[in-house]
Amino acid sequence: MKIPNTSYIHSDSLTEQLFGRDLSSELWGWSAAVLLVLVLGAGIARGQSQPQCTNTETVKFFQLPDVDKGLAAWDSGPWVLADDFICTNTGPITDFHVWGSWLNDAVDAAPTFWLGLYDDVPAVTNGPAIIPSHPGTNLLWQQWFLPGQYAQSPWGAGPGPFEDPGPPAPMGFESQVFYYCFSPTNPPVQQGTPSLPKFYWLALYTQSHEGNDQFGWRSSIIQQYDISVFAPWTGTPPINASWQPNRWTNGAPIDLAFVVATGTNRPPPPPCCVETNGVKFVQWPQLANGLDIDASQGLALADDFLCTNTGPVTDIHIWGSWLRDQVDPNAVFTLAIWSDVPAITNSAGVTPSYPGAPLWEQKFGPGEYSSCPYTNVSEQFYNPVPPTSILGPDTEIYYLCFFPTNPFVQQGTSAVPTNYWLSLSAQTTAGTAMYFGWHNSSDYYNDTAVWGTGPFPATWNTLVDPAGLPLSLAFKVNTPTNKSPCPGPLIVCAPDKDEQCGVPWTFDPPTVRDSCCGTNYTLTAMPPVTNGLCPQVITETWVVTDCNGSNATCSQKVTVFNGTPPAITCGETKTNQCGSSWSFDPPQAFSLCCGTNITIIDFQDYVYGTPCQQYYTRVWAAIDCCTNTSFCTQTVVLINTNPILTCAPDKTVECNSSWTFDPPIASSPCCGTNPTVSVVSTTTNGLCPQAITRTWVAIDCCQNRAVCSQTVTVVDTNPPSIDCPTNLVVQTCATNTTVTWTVNASDPCGYPVTVVCTPPSGSTFTNPSTNNVHCVATDPCGNTNTCDFTVTVEAPVLDLSINRNANTITLTWSGGGTLEEASNILGPWTTIPLATSPWTVTISNPQEFYRLVCP
Known part of the structure; x- marks a missing residue:
């Protein structure tokens, strides 16, 4: 089994490079075959100076290169790379195409490529871990392509990293993408049906001619099925290699850009022309890298066909296009059938065959032929007249049906076949610049097509493409001699209908009636053809083949409209603190019609409120693949917090x-x-x-x-200051005396200071005595300081002086003492009460004695 992992990456610049305008909204709904024809046509046109890629068949499988954001994975030196693809119908693989780049734009002049096709080892999804699928040990096909055996064309600018896949690591850069085309000489035949598809792995390895140039396989914008892988290259194709997933340096998966083309994917003819006769001869249009060769403006083109049974040519069908898609509804077509002038081969060389004499002709004016769109293909309109030139582009192939009124009766048998030439010349409305081009074919019969000045040229010239390669033209010749006598089956399809995408629906089975074979017929539903995207037009064509081999077709067209906008869900309103880090939550979107192929854009932001409460609102828009748009909003409320x-x-x-x-x-x-x-x-x-x-x-x-x-x-760590008095000497006659003093103290911080003296001030001291006083100053912080002094108590030294006047004497003394008087020196002495110095007395006695005594 495969791990379902298909995702699409929108790349606007790629589609602009390919088509000159943004077709991204249209491309993703197209069928693989139609889309790749457009892409390949655009890619080849840009590399006209190089050998061109010849796509002889239609596209089987493709993955486009990511030229915007892709990388080149190293696919030379030590590594070989491989990627898987699916097959749903059996047939030979006629073309492989690969996109790649060269490290640092050092392009090798003549590299050699090895391509190999491996079977598939399915993925394991029921174990403890998912093991992706990878190439098996059966190398089903391989071929070396030497210089000259493949084509190389510049694809365009594609700047990106050049990465070593094991382990993922950058090696350098590249800025140019190249397109390489390989046509196997022994095409591998793939197997598979729609009900039982089969997976294969395409492997590629590059050998540098220069020796040091490194090639990288370009990554794809689309991943289908499992991731691409790489393995060591040991000089021979890996058989039992350990294939490893190929990833970006960030771990993202890498798928690779390549194309697989096969003839089994040829689209059925459109049902607009009623074809009641069997096919006599057909050369199908080359859809990939085809050319439309000018068959108007006085030119005629012709190509040869073979007749092996006699009968009238009742139907002639031409594939062609109009320059720049400008269709002339009044164009007149001249058709003619010519005899054949056989080729001449001699010593002088080969002279190709060419038309001889005209055997039948008819003009078909407006209303005398049918024209209906066949498919959308981006191509070039080519003027074959030397000097040849490309006149411009066209994007639509038409299927033109002519029913002669005078059918030419061809001659020929299986034993003696006859060659004829069919010519066509278109006369467009006079004065207009409308050109009709006959589309080239990938089928070749006998000789190269020719051109001349018409509608009935006298001289024919070999028709070659801009590279000088021979061209063949796409046409079909029908004749009743190629059908059974029974009228054939009748198939009627149900009417076209409209459906809404996302709603289950199915095609309605057709009704078949066959008068000859009854129910003995085979009804085959061709692969549906999808065109456009919005709306998406899906056409189912049924082919009924009865027991006689006759067939008939009909188609039912279902137009799927997308009128439902995508569903988009925004995050809930949330609250954040002002100043915190926050962001909006990305919304989720889904569309029933487009899945996740939705573009989500920041449509508009609003800010309102006050600084105290701000509201930030973002409007998101989801645009689906059909440009239907839905909106949702998320609001973030920022509330103010405390400063x-x-x-x-x-x-x-x-x-x-x-x-x-x-x-x-x-x-x-x-x-x-x-x-x-x-x-x-x-x-x-x-x-x-x-x-x-x-x-x-x-x-x-x-x-x-x-x-x-x-x-x-x-x-406060500093002690207070303290100031004690000097030593005190107290003279007294008393036995005990009380002494007081003052000690000054202060704190540098201004705090109150407590002073304690031992003994304290006001203590009584005996006489005589000398006493030590110790004072301590303490501030409120416990810091202290001290000082000391002495207090001495002693008897005074009495000193009495007498001053005599005429009648009085004045007694002056110091040191205390009590003043006594006596009339005799021997006494008795009498204390003079209340006597203080100085003391004045009146002389009344002849002699009087005074003395100071301590009591």
């Missing part, structure tokens, strides 16, 4: 130092750097240490608040 207020760290300072609070820093995710910052409070706690805390508040534009604080701890 960010950052205070400085707490700190510790000395009490007597100079310090200040550090200002905080404020910001707001939604309001920027403009919050208002103010002081809420400053509080002081404690004394030693003293904690001073300042609190700030920040208010943003949405009135959201944030608060922070800084605490400064004021410490």
Whole structure:
């Protein structure tokens, strides 16, 4: 089995390169055969200076190159690459086509290519891990193609990486894509039916003529079935190689760009011409890389055919196109049948056969012939008259049907066949620039077609393409002598109908009647032909063949409309904090008609609200392959949070130092750097240490608040100062005396200081005595300082002086003492009460004695 993994990558620039306009919305619904004919035709046209690729048959399978975002996978040196394709009908493979590039644009002048065809080892999907399919050990076909045995054409610009597949690693770059065409001399015959398809693997390896040039197989814009693979190249084709998946450096799968063509994919003739007679002779149109040769404007073309039984030519059919698709509805066609002048072969060379004498002719004017579209193919319109030239493009092949009113009776038998020439010349409306071209054929009979000045040329010239290769023309001759005496089957298809995509539908079976064979006939449904995309027109053609070999066809056309916009689902509304990182959620989209082939774009963004609550709304648009469009929205609400207020760290300072609070820093995710910052409070706690805390508040534009604080701890580590008095000496006559003093103390931080002296001030001391006093000053922080002094108590030294006046004496003394008086020095002494120095007394006695005594 195959792992179902088919995906499409839209590449607008590729379609513009191929067709000169954006056909991407139309291409993806076309059948493989029609699409690749268009692509190949465009690719070959751009490489006209190189040997051209000759596509003799129609497309079997294709994967287009990704020229926008693709890569070139190394397919020379140590690696050989392979990719898979499917076969649904048996027949020979007549053409292989590959797109590739050269590392750093170093193009090898004459490389050699090896191509091989392997059977398929199905994928394993029921184990612990999926094992993709890969080439088997049966090498079914192989061939080496030397220089001159293949064609190479520049495809165009395609910048991208050149990658080593094992392990994935970049090697360099390339900017040019080339198109290589191989026509096997021993075509492999593929097997397969629509009901029992068969898978094969195409392998390619390149040998450089220059030695150092490296070739890369170009990646495809489409991945079909399993991923491409690579294996080591050891000098011979790999048989038991370990094939490995081919991936980008990011792990994404890589499929490769190539084409497989076969004659079994020939489309059936269109049903617009009633063909009641059997086919006498036919050369089918070459759909891939075909040419339309001018058969108008005074020119005539002719090609030969063989007659092996006598009878009238009742039907003549021509395939042709109109330059730039400008159809002349009033064109007149002159058809003639000529005798044959046989070829002459002698020592002088070969003189090809050519038309001799005209044996029959008839003009067919408007209404006397039928013309219907045959298929869409991008081709070139060719003027065969030297110097030959390409007049322009055309994209539609027509099938023209002529029914002679005076049928020519051909002669010939199987034993003695007769050659004839059929000529055609078209006369278009005078004054118009309308050209009709006879389409070339991939079938060749006898000699090359010819051209001349017509409608009845006197001289015929060999018809060759721009590269000088001989051409053959596409036509069919019918005659009643090639059918059975029975009238043949009658087949009637159901009427065309319209359907809505996404709704199951089927073609309606036709009705068949046969008067000779009854029900003894074979009814075959040809592969449906799909054209367009929006709407998609799918045509089913049935072919009935009865017991006599007679056949008839009919078709039913189903037009599938896509009128339903894709379903798109956006993410739910979500809320984020202002200033946080966020993004919109990508929507999911699906279309019943286009699947996931949908383009999702950011259609429009809206921003509204206030800085306090902002709304961001994105409108997404989903555009399906038919340009139907749906919309959805997602809204992200950004709400404002509190501002960010950052205070400085707490700190510790000395009490007597100079310090200040550090200002905080404020910001707001939604309001920027403009919050208002103010002081809420400053509080002081404690004394030693003293904690001073300042609190700030920040208010943003949405009135959201944030608060922070800084605490400064004021410490006191210095002792207070203390000042004791000098030593005290107290003179007294008393036995005990009380002494007081003052000790001064202060703190550098201004704190109150407690002073304790031992003994304290006001203590009583004995006389005489000397006493030590120890004082301690303590501040509130426990810092201390001390000082000492002495208190000495002693008796005073009494000193009495007398000043005599006339009648008085003044006694002056110091050091205390009590003043006594006596009339005799020996006493008795009497204390003079209340006497203080100086003391004045009146002289009343002849002698009086005074003395100071300590009591």
